[in-house]
Amino acid sequence: MSATALRNPDLTRQRILDVAFEEILLKGYQGLRVDQVLKITALTKGAFYHHFSSKQALGHAVIDEVLKPWIVDKWVKPLKQFNDPVKDLIEMLTVARQEINMTELHTGCPLNNLTQEMSPLDESFRVRITAIWQLWHDALSAAFERGQASGLIRQDVIPNNVARFLIAAMEGIIGQCKCYMNDTAFDEAGACLKDYIESLSA
Amino acid sequence: MSATALRNPDLTRQRILDVAFEEILLKGYQGLRVDQVLKITALTKGAFYHHFSSKQALGHAVIDEVLKPWIVDKWVKPLKQFNDPVKDLIEMLTVARQEINMTELHTGCPLNNLTQEMSPLDESFRVRITAIWQLWHDALSAAFERGQASGLIRQDVIPNNVARFLIAAMEGIIGQCKCYMNDTAFDEAGACLKDYIESLSA
DNA sequence: GGTTTGACAGACCAACTAGTTTGTTATTTA
DNA sequence: TAAATAACAAACTAGTTGGTCTGTCAAACC
Numbered sequence A, B: 001m002s003a004t005a006l007r008n009p010d011l012t013r014q015r016i017l018d019v020a021f022e023e024i025l026l027k028g029y030q031g032l033r034v035d036q037v038l039k040i041t042a043l044t045k046g047a048f049y050h051h052f053s054s055k056q057a058l059g060h061a062v063i064d065e066v067l068k069p070w071i072v073d074k075w076v077k078p079l080k081q082f083n084d085p086v087k088d089l090i091e092m093l094t095v096a097r098q099e100i101n102m103t104e105l106h107t108g109c110p111l112n113n114l115t116q117e118m119s120p121l122d123e124s125f126r127v128r129i130t131a132i133w134q135l136w137h138d139a140l141s142a143a144f145e146r147g148q149a150s151g152l153i154r155q156d157v158i159p160n161n162v163a164r165f166l167i168a169a170m171e172g173i174i175g176q177c178k179c180y181m182n183d184t185a186f187d188e189a190g191a192c193l194k195d196y197i198e199s200l201s202a
Numbered sequence C: 001g002g003t004t005t006g007a008c009a010g011a012c013c014a015a016c017t018a019g020t021t022t023g024t025t026a027t028t029t030a
Numbered sequence D: 001t002a003a004a005t006a007a008c009a010a011a012c013t014a015g016t017t018g019g020t021c022t023g024t025c026a027a028a029c030c
Helices: A009-027 A032-041 A043-053 A055-081 A085-101 A103-107 A110-118 A123-149 A161-180 A184-198 B010-027 B033-041 B045-050 B053-083 B087-098 B102-107 B108-118 B122-149 B160-180 B186-196
Strands: none
Touching: A009 A032, A009 A043, A009 A085, A032 A043, A032 B053, A032 B087, A032 B122, A055 A110, A055 A123, A055 B010, A085 A123, A103 A161, A103 B087, A110 B108, A110 B160, A123 A161, A123 B053, A123 B160, A161 A184, A161 B122, A161 B160, A161 B186, A184 B160, B010 B033, B010 B045, B010 B108, B033 B045, B033 B053, B033 B186, B045 B108, B045 B122, B053 B108, B053 B122, B087 B122, B087 B186, B108 B122, B108 B160, B122 B160, B160 B186
């Protein structure tokens, strides 16, 4: 199967997933319209329901095949190479801060958006989403455990608790920016987050 | 106009607002169905569109007349009587923790829910919501300023930043619980939040 | 006490939306 | 190469949803 083939089912499926991910990011799953995805991809109902059995199945696929890899690549994998959690985490957040533009500030975190909207509404969504949070949490918690083992992190901090708190704080900050629509709120809260992280040093 | 009158327009309007608030809390504004509100209130289209010009107008009224007073009474007003921010804040969070039940843990914070869903979608919602956050922020920031004036809070902390961070952290924690569906995440992150708040003492 | 007006009831409508069905064509397979 | 199948196209459907319209009755007003 050549890349220039008139019919490239894998690519077609991926295009649907990518557009759906973007639409969910902008409007939420409930605001996602199958017709709108088809309009953007220039596909038809026939194509869509050939690849996905329902809108819900699309939602599941977006979580498993787009959202999860996105989070894992961007936030989970890097944590596994952390040696000095405090230093590396601040570096990570600094880089993320520089990469953020107004659009992202406005749309927020795709994982948290979906969590807030869908967790209470659809158990099949909730379990998929929770698994992703747990991956993140475990990697962050493990980083602090290693930090304690190497004597860089205070022995009295509880990695599990700190990981929960840091993820919550980061997502909370991003969430606040969605309504303020500027990055001052991000930097103001970010300064305190940095202070807190630094307070974990041994 | 007696309270037992067959027609009590003020009560009718309030019933619609209360049910709509609850429905939005459970399903979001996009998931809110006018028909469902009418079913629950046992009213009709005639009644609804007599009191509200549109679903959007209902949304605005819910924010202004239900959500805002709810936040102000529960989270803003108490802050104005804070003398020792660290002590009073921890007391406030302890009480809130005890009041929380599984249902609330599952539905999350009504203000944050609406923020995450509607801020990017409807500017008229965003400005109303932002004003409520700002009330909360200002009251919390002012409490820390008073705490500094009375020497209870470290002079190097920036009340504005701390207020932003604390609100973000609290909402982030509540948001995390929505997917985990248990209160351990709440307590784990809460322990760190308490540590941070205590670190602000002079 | 008659009139006006506010507060509804409920049938109705048009647009939307997820999903179906039937048909067509490219691609693979025997 | 011919048959089978995968990958679509597109018209269609049934149910939903916000909103309208006409009518009715209670309550205020004169």
